[in-house]
Amino acid sequence: MSKPRSRRGGGRPTLADVARKAGVGAITVSRALREPGRVSEDLRRQIQAAVDELGYVPDPNARALASARAEVFGVLVPSLTNNVFAEVVRGIYDSLSDSPFRIQIGNTHYSGLEEERLLQVFGSQRPAALIVAGIDQTPGARRLLENAGCPVVQVMETGPDPVDMMVGFSHFDGGRTAAGHLLQAGYRKIGFIGARMDPRSQRRLAGYRAAMEAAGLFDPRLITTTPVPSSVTLGRELFRDALAKMPTLDGVFCNNDDIALGVLFECHRASIDVPKQIGIVGFNDLDMMQVSFPSITSVRTHRYEIGTRAVALALAAIAGNPPEQRIVDLGFELMRRESTAR
Amino acid sequence: MSKPRSRRGGGRPTLADVARKAGVGAITVSRALREPGRVSEDLRRQIQAAVDELGYVPDPNARALASARAEVFGVLVPSLTNNVFAEVVRGIYDSLSDSPFRIQIGNTHYSGLEEERLLQVFGSQRPAALIVAGIDQTPGARRLLENAGCPVVQVMETGPDPVDMMVGFSHFDGGRTAAGHLLQAGYRKIGFIGARMDPRSQRRLAGYRAAMEAAGLFDPRLITTTPVPSSVTLGRELFRDALAKMPTLDGVFCNNDDIALGVLFECHRASIDVPKQIGIVGFNDLDMMQVSFPSITSVRTHRYEIGTRAVALALAAIAGNPPEQRIVDLGFELMRRESTAR
DNA sequence: TTGTATGCGTTATCAA
DNA sequence: TTGATAACGCATACAA
Numbered sequence: 230m231s232k233p234r235s236r237r238g239g240g241r242p243t244l245a246d247v248a249r250k251a252g253v254g255a256i257t258v259s260r261a262l263r264e265p266g267r268v269s270e271d272l273r274r275q276i277q278a279a280v281d282e283l284g285y286v287p288d289p290n291a292r293a294l295a296s297a298r299a300e301v302f303g304v305l306v307p308s309l310t311n312n313v314f315a316e317v318v319r320g321i322y323d324s325l326s327d328s329p330f331r332i333q334i335g336n337t338h339y340s341g342l343e344e345e346r347l348l349q350v351f352g353s354q355r356p357a358a359l360i361v362a363g364i365d366q367t368p369g370a371r372r373l374l375e376n377a378g379c380p381v382v383q384v385m386e387t388g389p390d391p392v393d394m395m396v397g398f399s400h401f402d403g404g405r406t407a408a409g410h411l412l413q414a415g416y417r418k419i420g421f422i423g424a425r426m427d428p429r430s431q432r433r434l435a436g437y438r439a440a441m442e443a444a445g446l447f448d449p450r451l452i453t454t455t456p457v458p459s460s461v462t463l464g465r466e467l468f469r470d471a472l473a474k475m476p477t478l479d480g481v482f483c484n485n486d487d488i489a490l491g492v493l494f495e496c497h498r499a500s501i502d503v504p505k506q507i508g509i510v511g512f513n514d515l516d517m518m519q520v521s522f523p524s525i526t527s528v529r530t531h532r533y534e535i536g537t538r539a540v541a542l543a544l545a546a547i548a549g550n551p552p553e554q555r556i557v558d559l560g561f562e563l564m565r566r567e568s569t570a571r
Numbered sequence: 572m573s574k575p576r577s578r579r580g581g582g583r584p585t586l587a588d589v590a591r592k593a594g595v596g597a598i599t600v601s602r603a604l605r606e607p608g609r610v611s612e613d614l615r616r617q618i619q620a621a622v623d624e625l626g627y628v629p630d631p632n633a634r635a636l637a638s639a640r641a642e643v644f645g646v647l648v649p650s651l652t653n654n655v656f657a658e659v660v661r662g663i664y665d666s667l668s669d670s671p672f673r674i675q676i677g678n679t680h681y682s683g684l685e686e687e688r689l690l691q692v693f694g695s696q697r698p699a700a701l702i703v704a705g706i707d708q709t710p711g712a713r714r715l716l717e718n719a720g721c722p723v724v725q726v727m728e729t730g731p732d733p734v735d736m737m738v739g740f741s742h743f744d745g746g747r748t749a750a751g752h753l754l755q756a757g758y759r760k761i762g763f764i765g766a767r768m769d770p771r772s773q774r775r776l777a778g779y780r781a782a783m784e785a786a787g788l789f790d791p792r793l794i795t796t797t798p799v800p801s802s803v804t805l806g807r808e809l810f811r812d813a814l815a816k817m818p819t820l821d822g823v824f825c826n827n828d829d830i831a832l833g834v835l836f837e838c839h840r841a842s843i844d845v846p847k848q849i850g851i852v853g854f855n856d857l858d859m860m861q862v863s864f865p866s867i868t869s870v871r872t873h874r875y876e877i878g879t880r881a882v883a884l885a886l887a888a889i890a891g892n893p894p895e896q897r898i899v900d901l902g903f904e905l906m907r908r909e910s911t912a913r
Numbered sequence: 914t915t916g917t918a919t920g921c922g923t924t925a926t927c928a929a
Numbered sequence: 930t931t932g933a934t935a936a937c938g939c940a941t942a943c944a945a
Contacts, residue, residue, distance in 0.1 A: 254932045286695040291922035293632035294937050310657040319651045322678045336664045353628040461859040497864035517803040522839035596916045633938035
């Protein structure tokens with residue numbers, strides 16, 4: 230003759246059930262779970278026992294509705310399979326695994342419009358924080374971020390005008406450093422090979438160009454790019470194009486490591502000696518760069534750490550301690566290897 | 572002298588606001604948004620106008636609370652950076668991008684306990700569907716899946732006893748096919764090199780072993796494995812170990828393509844001719860397998876499609892049309908290339 | 914086809 | 930330190 234359960238509901242224990250069993254008010258249970266310090270030792274223990282016995286798990290939806298804030302980190306990246314973003318996301322996950330925060334990822338497919346749409350969707354949940362890749366949001370997306378009412382971290386790049394906070398590095402400097410290294414190693418006809426050409430790639434290209442111009446060696450015919458998504462296969466093809474266009478090429482700065490690997494394989498196939506005839510530099514420094522034969526010089530970026538730092542900044546802001554330094558530049562590191570050692 | 576807004580709330584327009592503006596009941600607005608067919612043409616237009624004017628966006632939390640079902644797909648994978656799972660996840664995202672469903676990914680780090688914990692967390696949201704990688708759930712995890720009260724799809728593998736539905740292929744057959752191909756190509760001392768050695772790797776190994784035993788060529792010393800996460804670097808090291816242990820090795824079936832690439836690079840470095848001295852077969856067929864020099868034979872798996880099919884199954888079940896065939900075997904395809912063509 | 918009353922499980926407010 | 934009460938924004942059940 231137990232009192233009839235409410236007609237809806239999945240029969241899962243609720244806060245009220247726990248409260249009844251522990252002989253306290255519902256709100257006290259709620260507090261015991263969220264701010265244990267504000268509940269007396271005794272009650273806390275009774276409540277914990279009741280929670281364990283009933284197997285109570287808070288309903289995040291009810292919690293979000295009542296508190297007008299969901300314990301969710303919204304994360305927007307342009308690609309799920311690009312290792313670069315996957316590493317950032319992994320850093321975010323690892324940093325949040327012991328927190329109550331859930332993570333919601335959105336795939337923008339490198340589209341500003343899609344980013345805007347997802348921001349709209351994410352915003353409707355009143356997330357605890359928003360982490361977005363890049364600094365080139367559309368005006369609409371930027372407005373949504375500014376009005377999100379939560380900490381916002383732009384990642385992957387640094388720039389002059391953060392919505393709120395930023396963690397990344399200068400892609401322009403990265404590109405300039407890569408080209409500068411090839412120059413220093415004695416290469417002269419240094420090409421730029423790039424796929425996808427998103428804003429970050431464009432800035433790396435700009436850095437390359439700056440270095441080449443400073444050396445008085447810039448030539449637009451040295452540049453070979455395509456908006457097509459990057460792949461090892463594409464790297465090979467673009468390199469062939471570049472060589473056809475400019476047979477005297479003696480070095481290439483590749484937009485990323487996939488392209489660089491494609492170039493290396495084509496050199497093998499065409500019996501082009503690396504680094505004697507052609508020097509190769511990649512970008513990001515994936516694991517395989519150090520193992521390939523010859524090993525490939527690359528610009529190491531700190532993707533995983535970008536994720537962890539972004540979370541740290543957001544968490545601090547949520548806790549009411551917004552960081553002094555709103556822009557965190559994690560830099561990069563040139564890894565010199567056999568592919569440019571002639 | 573507008574009536575005082577409720578004391579909480581973020582000031583965002585609600586269903587009631589839209590209803591007032593459109594001059595209808597709140598429930599009618601709710602219906603117009605979810606089941607437009609059940610609302611008269613006229614009202615629908617008025618309501619749409621009010622929605623647009625107010626910029627109303629439904630609150631998913633309130634919706635979930637009221638309907639006891641969140642429009643969320645829970646997805647559990649063992650790794651975020653492993654391209655194999657990233658592709659599956661991408662397929663899931665693309666299939667759900669035009670639906671109201673959100674996606675929540677959990678990273679189990681190849682841990683059954685972590686999987687169980689995440690299932691607990693995910694379950695508390697009453698998700699619309701659950702997609703989990705693998706078929707080796709712990710008893711606890713399995714119970715949680717069975718009691719989730721929503722469609723469940725196990726992906727990556729097929730097996731005899733689905734919790735609900737399955738999409739994948741036989742890793743045992745994949746391993747046997749790979750080894751069989753090397754055998755057929757005339758290789759005899761065929762090694763198995765594997766890292767991570769999760770349940771799927773184990774089954775590929777079992778398939779390899781079956782093929783070798785059938786040929787009367789099995790020798791435990793041919794096997795070189797490690798629980799360490801896979802990488803190209805590791806592939807190189809394991810291959811060296813394998814060679815040291817068994818100098819007469821003339822072929823290797825690699826657990827995955829990263830390992831295979833590491834093996835290839837080591838062959839280059841040690842001037843071992845591929846495919847003459849050593850035949851190489853990888854697994855998954857990443858893009859780079861077809862570009863490398865020599866190109867590498869690999870077992871192509873349909874990761875992206877696994878994701879899309881899993882969503883299709885779940886969506887059908889949600890719509891009340893559970894599929895006849897609860898187990899979908901997408902198979903695999905052996906891609907013969909230069910690395911085994913002697 | 915449309916509306917009314919009520920409940921979903923939790924937290925904010927305010928009082929004790 | 931604890932509790933009663935009233936939201937939070939929406940959907941279900943049922944009636945009209």
